[in-house]
């Protein structure tokens with residue numbers, strides 16, 4: 001009989017948590033036990049899994065007893081509070097928050113890009129930022145053929161990137177506006193329905209926001225290359241689900257659109273969506289609920305002989321978070337990597 005594993009989802013009631021639950025069921029992850037953890041607010045609720053109502057427990061020290069894997073998606077401070085406990089009790093934590101992503105001892109893994117990084121884990125593996133994962137899946141196969149020198153990205157990020165409550169808020173705002181009422185913003189800093197605003201994460205002294213710097217620093221860590229020059233402008237748009245990105249790539253030598261298309265057509269996790277005749281290219285509405293990153297509008301940058309333009313859309317709750325985490329868990333199980341190389345000691 002094949003082995004099965006004891007797994008907990010920390011943050012099970014959230015946008016990413018509920019997607020994790022759905023994916024574990026859809027992908028038939030080998031489970032011996034499933035524990036659903038969230039804050040005290042959710043204790044007593046139930047969530048459906050394989051036809052059964054599973055109770056949600058409030059997170060506590062004891063909740064991490066006898067576990068093999070913890071999929072954490074309850075925010076950075078919750079991960080910082082509980083990850084070391086889970087690891088000390090023998091579990092591997094796959095963390096969706098930004099708490100450990102840039103820690104030198106923590107692998108930052110996109111299975112289509114750097115699966116081998118997972119081998120050296122010490123109990124915690126970080127799931128990259130959602131916008132970064134989507135870009136990495138599309139750019140990595142090209143970078144393998146001709147190294148990318150510079151990436152210029154502009155993002156169009158959906159409300160659900162800020163969690164389940166932000167998605168609900170945009171619906172409420174849209175409905176208020178359509179009824180002639182003023183929109184109320186409580187979760188997001190400004191009304192998003194029929195509006196957009198630069199990403200609301202904290203700004204640094206250079207004027208970049210945290211989300212933009214995640215794209216810069218995390219991509220370099222995942223690609224194992226500090227030389228790539230990357231700049232990004234991140235914008236929140238009134239789309240409920242799935243992020244879009246306009247990406248300009250500069251290579252050492254020219255990269256023809258047809259060559260890029262040919263490569264991306266055979267790249268894991270990528271689906272080419274290009275119908276030039278009817279001007280049909282990736283859209284968030286078509287990327288929602290899908291596993292692949294949709295890529296299209298690949299064209300020569302007319303301002304640079306070695307430049308290439310592309311457009312992508314990806315479900316950031318799915319490939320940008322939950323699916324990537326489940327793929328990492330599958331990788332650990334498949335390659336027998338659950339045992340850490342050494343225990344993680346948070347500094």
Ligand SMILES: NC(=O)c1ccc[n+]([C@@H]2O[C@H](COP(=O)([O-])OP(=O)(O)OC[C@H]3O[C@@H](n4cnc5c(N)ncnc54)[C@H](OP(=O)(O)O)[C@@H]3O)[C@@H](O)[C@H]2O)c1
Pocket residue numbers: 010011012013014015016017037038039040041042043059072073074075076078096097098129130160161162163164165316317320321
């Ligand atoms: N949304 C995305 O597209 C996305 C993409 C990539 C990464 N992420 C990351 O994934 C994490 C979760 O995001 P989300 O969008 O799913 O957020 P969310 O919808 O707001 O859900 C947050 C989850 O965390 C739980 N939680 C909050 N505070 C907690 C605490 N003190 N102790 C235990 N549980 C607590 C919540 O439980 P209650 O229901 O009890 O409050 C809920 O289950 C974040 O770190 C986020 O940055 C999100």
